[in-house]
Amino acid sequence: MTSLSTAHHAADPDAEPARERPRRRSRSVGRSLWWFTLPALALYGFVVVVPTVQGGYMSLTDWSAFSLDRQFVGLKNFASAFRGEALDAAVRTLFLAVVTVIGQNVLGLLLAVLLNGRILGRNVLRTIIFAPLVVSPLVVGYLFKYIFGPPDAGALNALLEVLGFAQVDFLGDPTIALWVIVLVVVWQSTGATMVIYLAGLQSVPPELHEAASLDGANAWQRFWNVTRPLLAPAITINLMLGLIGGLKLFDQIFATTGGGPGGQTKTISTLIYERFAQLGLYGESAALAIVLALGVAVLSVVQFAMLRRQEKKTS
Amino acid sequence: MKTPRTGRVAAHVFTYGSTLVFLLPVYILINVAFRPADDLSAGLLPSSEPTLANFSKAWNESELPSAIVTSAIVTTLSCLAIVVLSTMAAYPLARSTARLSNVTFYLFLVGLLLPFQVALLPLYLMMRDMQLLGTVWSLVIFYTGLQMPFSIFLVTTFLRTSVAVEYEEAARIDGCSDLMAFVRVVRLLAVEAVEGDDERQARVLEVVDGGEAVGEPPRVDQNDRADGAAHQVVPHEPEAVLAGRTEEVQDQVLVERDASEVHGDRRGRLVPRVGEVVDARGRGCHHGLGAQRIDLRDSADERGFAHAEAARHHDLRGSGGAGRTAARACEVH
Numbered sequence: 001m002t003s004l005s006t007a008h009h010a011a012d013p014d015a016e017p018a019r020e021r022p023r024r025r026s027r028s029v030g031r032s033l034w035w036f037t038l039p040a041l042a043l044y045g046f047v048v049v050v051p052t053v054q055g056g057y058m059s060l061t062d063w064s065a066f067s068l069d070r071q072f073v074g075l076k077n078f079a080s081a082f083r084g085e086a087l088d089a090a091v092r093t094l095f096l097a098v099v100t101v102i103g104q105n106v107l108g109l110l111l112a113v114l115l116n117g118r119i120l121g122r123n124v125l126r127t128i129i130f131a132p133l134v135v136s137p138l139v140v141g142y143l144f145k146y147i148f149g150p151p152d153a154g155a156l157n158a159l160l161e162v163l164g165f166a167q168v169d170f171l172g173d174p175t176i177a178l179w180v181i182v183l184v185v186v187w188q189s190t191g192a193t194m195v196i197y198l199a200g201l202q203s204v205p206p207e208l209h210e211a212a213s214l215d216g217a218n219a220w221q222r223f224w225n226v227t228r229p230l231l232a233p234a235i236t237i238n239l240m241l242g243l244i245g246g247l248k249l250f251d252q253i254f255a256t257t258g259g260g261p262g263g264q265t266k267t268i269s270t271l272i273y274e275r276f277a278q279l280g281l282y283g284e285s286a287a288l289a290i291v292l293a294l295g296v297a298v299l300s301v302v303q304f305a306m307l308r309r310q311e312k313k314t315s
Numbered sequence: 316m317k318t319p320r321t322g323r324v325a326a327h328v329f330t331y332g333s334t335l336v337f338l339l340p341v342y343i344l345i346n347v348a349f350r351p352a353d354d355l356s357a358g359l360l361p362s363s364e365p366t367l368a369n370f371s372k373a374w375n376e377s378e379l380p381s382a383i384v385t386s387a388i389v390t391t392l393s394c395l396a397i398v399v400l401s402t403m404a405a406y407p408l409a410r411s412t413a414r415l416s417n418v419t420f421y422l423f424l425v426g427l428l429l430p431f432q433v434a435l436l437p438l439y440l441m442m443r444d445m446q447l448l449g450t451v452w453s454l455v456i457f458y459t460g461l462q463m464p465f466s467i468f469l470v471t472t473f474l475r476t477s478v479a480v481e482y483e484e485a486a487r488i489d490g491c492s493d494l495m496a497f498v499r500v501v502r503l504l505a506v507e508a509v510e511g512d513d514e515r516q517a518r519v520l521e522v523v524d525g526g527e528a529v530g531e532p533p534r535v536d537q538n539d540r541a542d543g544a545a546h547q548v549v550p551h552e553p554e555a556v557l558a559g560r561t562e563e564v565q566d567q568v569l570v571e572r573d574a575s576e577v578h579g580d581r582r583g584r585l586v587p588r589v590g591e592v593v594d595a596r597g598r599g600c601h602h603g604l605g606a607q608r609i610d611l612r613d614s615a616d617e618r619g620f621a622h623a624e625a626a627r628h629h630d631l632r633g634s635g636g637a638g639r640t641a642a643r644a645c646e647v648h
Contacts, residue, residue, distance in 0.1 A: 029483045030410030032493045037419055040404035040463050043396075047460025048426050051434030051441065058437070111333060114326045125334045132337065143340055146347070155343050159359055187337065219322070244427060282436060289433035297428045 059287035065280025077287035085263060086271060086288065090295075093267040096181065097246030103186040105238055108193030109231075113223065115194070116201045126198070130191035137188060141255020144184045145171065148256070174264030177257050181265060184252045189245070193238045200234030201227065232311040239307060240300055247296045268292045388451055393458040397466050400459065402504075405470035406497050410480060420471060426464030478504070 059077055061070040080086070111129060115122045132140060147155045151167035160167050171177045204227055212222045228235075250269035253259065259266040259274065266274070268288060276285035349365040373379055408420045438457070439448075447453040482503075483496040491499070 028410055028412040029480060029487060029496065030407045030493050031413055031416075033407045033497060034411065034413075034416070036403040036407050036497075040400040040423075040467060041419070043400065043456065043460040044423065044426060044463040046441070047438060047457055048429060048434060048464075051437035052429055054437035055433035055435075059433075107333070111330065114330045117326060118323070119327060119330050122330075125330055128334050129337050131341070140340075143344055147340060147343060155359055162359075187340070190337075276436070286433050293429050293433065297425075300428065 055286045056290055058283055059290050061283050063283040063286075065282070070283075073283070077284045078291065080284060081288045081291050085266065086268070089266045089268050089271050092178070092265070093247055093249070093269070093292075096178070096185075096249055096267060097243055099182050100185040100189070100246045100249075101239060101242035103182060104190045104193050104242060105235075107186065108190045108238070109197050109235075111190070112194045112197035112201055113227070116198060126194070130195055132188045133191045135188070137251035138255050140188050141184060141252045144180065144187075144252075145256045148180050171257055172261050174261055177261065177265050181249075181253055181256055184256060185246070185249065188252070189242070193242065196234050196238050197231065200231045204230045232307075236304070236307040236311060240304060243303055244296055244300055247292070247299070268295075385451065389454045389458070392451070392455045393462070396455065396459040397462045401463060401466035401470050402501060404463070405467050405474060406500070408467065409471040409474035410483070420467075423464045423467045427468070431461070474500070 058070070060072060060074060062073045062076070063070045115126050115129075119125065148170040149155070149157065150169050150172065151157050154170070156170070157167040168176070170180055208226045208230075209222055212226050217225065248269055249267055250273065253265060253267060253270050254273070257265045259270045269292065272285045272288045272292065274285075275281040275288065343359065346359070346361050348369055349367070350362040351364060351366045351368065354362055354364075404423075408416055408423075442448055442453050442456075447456070478500060483491075483493075483500065486496045486499060487493075
C-alpha cells in the first residue's frame with residue numbers, strides 16, 4: 001500500500017508541462033512538497049483503504065463464523081442484501097437520514113441566525129446548544145433511552161403521570177421509536193450545524209444588510225436575498241455531512257432501541273453490525289456495507305451536484 | 316406591522332426556550348447521577364437526599380482511573396498526529412495544481428463515504444498480525460487514519476479559501492523555498508489559531524454585533540433625522556451626524572458652530588446653553604420633518620415621523636447603540 005502511494009506520486013513533481021494549463025500558474029506553489037502527503041496516505045491506506053478492499057473481496061465469498069475456508073460465491077450476498085428486512089431497513093435508513101438532515105438544518109440555521117443577532121448572553125446559549133456534540137453518541141443514546149423509558153420507569157412517563165396523561169411506551173411503538181431516534185440525532189447534531197452556519201454568517205458583510213434595509217427590505221427579504229446566497233457553501237457542507245452521517249447512523253439506534261421493537265427500527269448500519277457481530281455472517285455483512293457505501297456515495301454526489309448548481313445560480 | 320421590539324422578544328423567547336430544551340436531558344442526567352441507588356424516581360426533580368456514592372462507586376469499582384489515563388494518552392497522541400499529518404498533507408493538496416494532487420484529494424474524500432464496518436474485521440486481523448492488539452498504538456493508528464479524510468478536507472478547504480496563495484508566491488519571489496513558505500503559513504495559522512483565538516473571536520463578534528446595531532431600524536430614524544437637521548442647523552456636516560454620534564457629541568458640535576463666543580465663556584455656562592440649543596433643534600426638527608413627511612411617507616420607514624417626540628425618543632436609543640458601535644469600531648481599528 002505504501003508502494004502504491006509512492007507509485008502514485010512518482011510521476012508527480014513537474015510532470016505536467018505548463019502549456020497544458022495555460023490559465024493556471026506555470027508551476028504551482030507547494031508542488032515540490034508532494035511527499036508531505038505520504039505519511040497521511042500511508043496511515044489512511046493502512047486503516048481505511050486496504051481493509052476496505054479486503055472487505056470488498058470478502059463480500060464475494062461465503063466467509064462466516066462457520067465456514068472459514070471462504071468459498072467464492074460471486075454476487076450471492078448482494079442478492080440477499082436486497083431481500084426481506086434489508087429492503088425495509090434501506091427505506092428506513094433513507095427516511096431517518098432525510099428527516100434528521102431537515103430537522104437539524106432548519107433548527108440549526110434558525111438558532112444560528114438568532115444567536116448571531118443581539119441576544120442576551122448569546123455566547124452561553126451557543127455553548128449550551130453545542131455541548132451535546134462533545135458527548136459520545138452512545139452515551140446520548142442511553143440517556144434518551146432512560147428518558148423515553150417504558151411506563152413507570154422513564155422520566156418522560158413520570159412527567160406524563162404527574163400531569164395526568166396516560167403513559168406511553170415510547171420505544172415499544174415502532175413509529176414513536178423511530179421519531180425518538182430522530183430526536184436524539186437532532187438534539188445532538190444541531191449544535192454542529194449551528195456552528196457551521198454561524199461561521200458562514202460572520203462572513204456576510206453587514207454593509208449588505210444595511211444597504212438592503214435602506215432599500216426597504218424586511219427581515220425575511222434580507223435573509224433570503226442577502227444572507228442565503230452567501231451562506232450557500234455552509235448550507236452545502238451541512239447538508240452533505242448531515243446526509244452522510246444520517247445514512248451511516250448507528251450508535252444512537254444501537255443505544256436507544258437496538259433495532260427493536262421487532263426489528264422495526266433497524267437500519268442498514270445496524271443490520272451490518274448484527275450480521276457481522278451476532279450472526280457471524282461476515283460475507284453478507286460486507287456485501288451490505290458495500291451496498292451502503294455505494295448508496296451513500298451516489299446520493300451525496302447527486303446532492304453535491306445539485307447544491308453546487310444552486311450555489312452558482314444564486315451567487 | 317411587527318415592531319423590532321416584539322421581534323426581539325420573540326427571538327429571545329425562542330432561543331432561550333430551545334436552549335432549555337437542549338439542557339433538559341442534561342438536567343435529568345445530573346439528577347440521576349446524584350440519586351441514591353434505592354431511589355427509583357424518574358429524575359425529574361433533584362433527589363431529596365443527594366449522594367456522591369455513585370461517583371465514588373464508579374471511581375473505585377471500575378477501572379475508571381486507568382481508563383482515563385489511557386484515554387488521555389490516546390487522545391493526545393492521536394490529536395497531535397492528526398493535526399501534524401493532515402496539515403502536512405493538506406498543504407500540497409491545497410496549493411499544487413497538478414492533476415495528481417486533485418486525484419489524491421478525492422482519494423481522501425472517498426474515505427468520508429465508506430462505512431467502517433467493511434474494514435473492521437480485516438483491520439483487526441492486520442493489527443493482530445502486526446502484534447499491535449492490546450497496545451495504545453493500535454488505537455492511535457486507528458483514530459489517526461480514520462480521521463485523515465475529514466481533517467484533510469477541512470484544512471485543505473481552509474487553505475484554499477482563507478489563506479491567499481499570493482502570500483506564498485510573494486515569498487517564493489523573495490527566494491523562499493516551498494518548505495519555508497509552508498513553515499510560514501503554518502506559523503501564521505498556528506499563531507492565529509492558538510494565540511489570538513479568544514481575542515480574535517471576540518473581535519469578530521464585536522464587529523458583527525456592531526454591524527447589526529448599525530443596520531437596525533433605529534438607525535434609519537436617525538439617518539432621516541439627520542437629513543432634517545441638515546436643512547436646519549448643520550448644513551455642512553451630514554457625515555458627522557450619520558456616523559452615529561451620541562446626543563452629547565452632536566450637541567457639542569452644535570454649540571461650537573452656533574456661538575463662537577461660547578469658547579470664551581466659562582465652562583459652567585455651557586450647560587444651559589446646550590439645553591437651549593437642543594430644544595431649538597428639536598423644534599426645528601419638528602418643522603423640518605413636518606415639511607418632509609409627505610415625500611417620506613411612501614418610503615420604507617414609517618416609524619420615525621409620527622411626531623417629533625417619538626422620533627426623538629427613538630433617536631436617543633438608536634444613536635446610543637450606534638454610538639457604542641462607533642466606539643467599538645475605534646477600539647478594533
